[in-house]
Amino acid sequence: MAHPEYVLFFDNHTMQACPDVGHKFDAELFADSVKEIGAELVGFPAKCNQGFCYYDTKIGIRHPSMKPGHDYFGDLVAACRKRDIKVTAYLNCGLSNEDGVRHPDWCQIGKNGEFFHSEVMHSMITPYARIMCINSPYRQYILSLIKEVKEKYPVSGFLLDSFNAFPCYCRHCVEGMRKLGMDPENDKDAEEYAILSAKSLAQEISDIVQPRKDDLLMYCLGLSARDNLKYGSYLECECLPTYPNWGYDALPLRSRYLRTVAKDEPVFNMTGRFYAWGDFGSLRTAAAVEYDLFLGRANGMRPNIGDHIHPSGLYHRGIVDRLKEIYATVKQYDPWYRDAANPVDMAILFSGGLATNSMKMAVRMLSELKMQFDCVDPLNDWSKYKVLVLPDDILLTDELQAKIAEFLKSGGKILATGESGLDPEKKQFCFEKEWGVKFRKEKTFNPAYFSMTGDYKDLIPALPLSVYSDCVETEALPGTIVAGNIVAPYYDHKWDGVYSYFYTPPNGVTDLPFVTFTDQVAYCSGKLFDGYNTAASVELRDICKAMIGHLFADPMLKIESGLPSFGRAIVSEQPGRLMVHLLNYLPEKRGEMLIVEEALDAFNVKIKLRLDGKAVKRVYLAPNGEEIPFEQNDDHVTFTVPSICGYGLAVAEY
Ligand SMILES: [Zn+2]
Numbered sequence: 087m088a089h090p091e092y093v094l095f096f097d098n099h100t101m102q103a104c105p106d107v108g109h110k111f112d113a114e115l116f117a118d119s120v121k122e123i124g125a126e127l128v129g130f131p132a133k134c135n136q137g138f139c140y141y142d143t144k145i146g147i148r149h150p151s152m153k154p155g156h157d158y159f160g161d162l163v164a165a166c167r168k169r170d171i172k173v174t175a176y177l178n179c180g181l182s183n184e185d186g187v188r189h190p191d192w193c194q195i196g197k198n199g200e201f202f203h204s205e206v207m208h209s210m211i212t213p214y215a216r217i218m219c220i221n222s223p224y225r226q227y228i229l230s231l232i233k234e235v236k237e238k239y240p241v242s243g244f245l246l247d248s249f250n251a252f253p254c255y256c257r258h259c260v261e262g263m264r265k266l267g268m269d270p271e272n273d274k275d276a277e278e279y280a281i282l283s284a285k286s287l288a289q290e291i292s293d294i295v296q297p298r299k300d301d302l303l304m305y306c307l308g309l310s311a312r313d314n315l316k317y318g319s320y321l322e323c324e325c326l327p328t329y330p331n332w333g334y335d336a337l338p339l340r341s342r343y344l345r346t347v348a349k350d351e352p353v354f355n356m357t358g359r360f361y362a363w364g365d366f367g368s369l370r371t372a373a374a375v376e377y378d379l380f381l382g383r384a385n386g387m388r389p390n391i392g393d394h395i396h397p398s399g400l401y402h403r404g405i406v407d408r409l410k411e412i413y414a415t416v417k418q419y420d421p422w423y424r425d426a427a428n429p430v431d432m433a434i435l436f437s438g439g440l441a442t443n444s445m446k447m448a449v450r451m452l453s454e455l456k457m458q459f460d461c462v463d464p465l466n467d468w469s470k471y472k473v474l475v476l477p478d479d480i481l482l483t484d485e486l487q488a489k490i491a492e493f494l495k496s497g498g499k500i501l502a503t504g505e506s507g508l509d510p511e512k513k514q515f516c517f518e519k520e521w522g523v524k525f526r527k528e529k530t531f532n533p534a535y536f537s538m539t540g541d542y543k544d545l546i547p548a549l550p551l552s553v554y555s556d557c558v559e560t561e562a563l564p565g566t567i568v569a570g571n572i573v574a575p576y577y578d579h580k581w582d583g584v585y586s587y588f589y590t591p592p593n594g595v596t597d598l599p600f601v602t603f604t605d606q607v608a609y610c611s612g613k614l615f616d617g618y619n620t621a622a623s624v625e626l627r628d629i630c631k632a633m634i635g636h637l638f639a640d641p642m643l644k645i646e647s648g649l650p651s652f653g654r655a656i657v658s659e660q661p662g663r664l665m666v667h668l669l670n671y672l673p674e675k676r677g678e679m680l681i682v683e684e685a686l687d688a689f690n691v692k693i694k695l696r697l698d699g700k701a702v703k704r705v706y707l708a709p710n711g712e713e714i715p716f717e718q719n720d721d722h723v724t725f726t727v728p729s730i731c732g733y734g735l736a737v738a739e740y
Contacts, residue, residue: 285309336446478616531557534555536550669733
């Protein structure tokens with residue numbers, strides 16, 4: 087299948103009380119609107135999280151207000167196909183409220199024996215009011231719906247939602263755990279069984295859908311990227327930046343990770359035209375959605391805009407106009423996106439699962455410094471990276487120790503902070519000689535301050551500055567360069583029974599190292615990235631920059647002037663072309679919401695790009711081809727982009 091590039095996903099879940107589902111739906115008009123927007127693929131619910139089906143089902147529960155005989159989903163598929171628009175069927179596998187109402191025995195049971203209600207949901211007014219147990223007879227039911235949809239409609243794939251893997255203590259799960267020799271009273275066993283259950287459901291669905299054999303798209307939301315490539319056939323990066331779970335630090339991280347996991351599979355960048363799923367009354371500005379999509383495009387992802395259609399079937403003109411404008415803007419650059427790869431110098435290591443604040447801030451700092459980097463997990467091949475960053479709390483399991491040993495042996499450099507590099511029991515650094523420091527204890531002062539010394543004295547203003555996070559206590563080994571020291575407070579933050587030690591200014595410089603350098607490792611004993619998350623103190627970023635500078639002198643890209651710290655610069659490459667994507671948008675916290683209202687101008691952006699032996703013939707701006715004068719010497723090309731508004735793409739042909 088020629089995989090589509092521009093996608094719309096309709097997140098439609100409709101209450102049983104809604105009186106007119108699909109009554110105003112005109113499939114031909116809808117498909118015309120999708121065509122007008124410029125989307126090539128539509129994701130649309132065959133079954134929503136309320137448990138209702140929108141297609142002509144013999145097995146499932148039709149939405150009660152759909153007109154008799156109306157095949158909402160089927161009409162949509164037929165009208166879209168007439169216009170060469172593909173449709174994937176969305177089915178929610180973990181949530182299905184109406185099925186829970188009718189079959190309480192299909193619902194998850196919590197450890198206390200009551201119906202399970204996720205603690206992360208703070209009220210009953212949530213799609214998670216009832217959660218289905220995928221080991222109950224519900225499993226066969228959902229499998230039969232997927233089979234029915236596949237057999238009945240010429241869909242191009244399936245987007246399957248809510249593989250939550252919450253532990254369940256229903257009869258089916260408890261018996262299942264015991265059968266595998268697991269102990270239902272042991273939380274770890276229950277968690278592991280829930281994950282096994284989600285994976286085995288994905289496998290059974292995969293056996294029905296056969297995505298690789300039948301050339302269909304399949305993705306299970308909630309499973310890891312690596313699992314999805316096993317059971318499914320593409321990757322989806324669900325990421326609304328306005329949603330507290332994600333924010334503006336999630337997409338830069340996920341995009342840099344997913345591109346290292348996918349081989350030839352497409353990666354969709356699923357943002358939204360609204361602030362939140364289920365928010366029917368918002369339309370984000372074109373600049374806000376473009377920022378998400380350009381960032382995704384620069385990192386090899388394909389645009390997918392999350393949307394709602396009114397339950398009556400009306401697709402509001404205001405949405406069509408906005409999305410059409412956005413896709414037209416992004417599409418101008420398509421020839422420079424296709425099959426582009428991202429050359430990089432460095433990688434940040436994380437578990438591959440949920441990102442910690444430290445991980446997010448490592449991505450943010452390196453982005454602010456305009457470094458070119460991937461995010462990798464322990465399974466990636468690290469051999470192409472000059473530097474590996476271990477942010478704050480990367481403890482070295484046996485598996486990681488073996489990989490780090492190999493990386494160091496091949497000449498790789500490491501930037502480590504805080505506890506990173508310690509063994510899992512936090513007894514010692516696994517590579518003490520390479521790290522150049524000996525572990526003493528997990529935490530020093532509260533609060534810890536720092537000052538720089540020697541050649542690095544002037545890196546920060548002349549006063550002790552706060553780390554805003556914990557420092558590990560270490561001692562430098564002979565030969566290690568100490569570039570900064572921890573400064574102790576007069577006393578720790580504490581309550582001593584009589585006095586509250588709230589005011590804790592710095593006292594004296596200690597001999598405890600803050601930043602150290604060896605040939606291969608730059609180490610900061612403070613949790614630099616966690617500190618940046620707390621206070622965004624720019625001097626912490628200056629420390630990070632100096633650490634990188636010690637490890638390698640010539641980063642791939644330097645923005646010498648013209649782009650602010652919040653501007654982003656990403657290098658990509660096609661045969662014969664190196665490209666620099668410049669993004670100048672500023673997410674602003676306005677009241678309780680993070681918004682981007684407009685694209686910002688940037689002028690005279692001076693760029694220096696490392697060429698690694700290439701000879702540049704021409705530099706121009708895409709898409710209009712405006713020529714840019716350039717100079718090439720010492721394996722670098724330098725040029726100045728006169729102006730951009732929001733997004734600009736400079737191309738160096740070689
Ligand atoms: Zn169960």
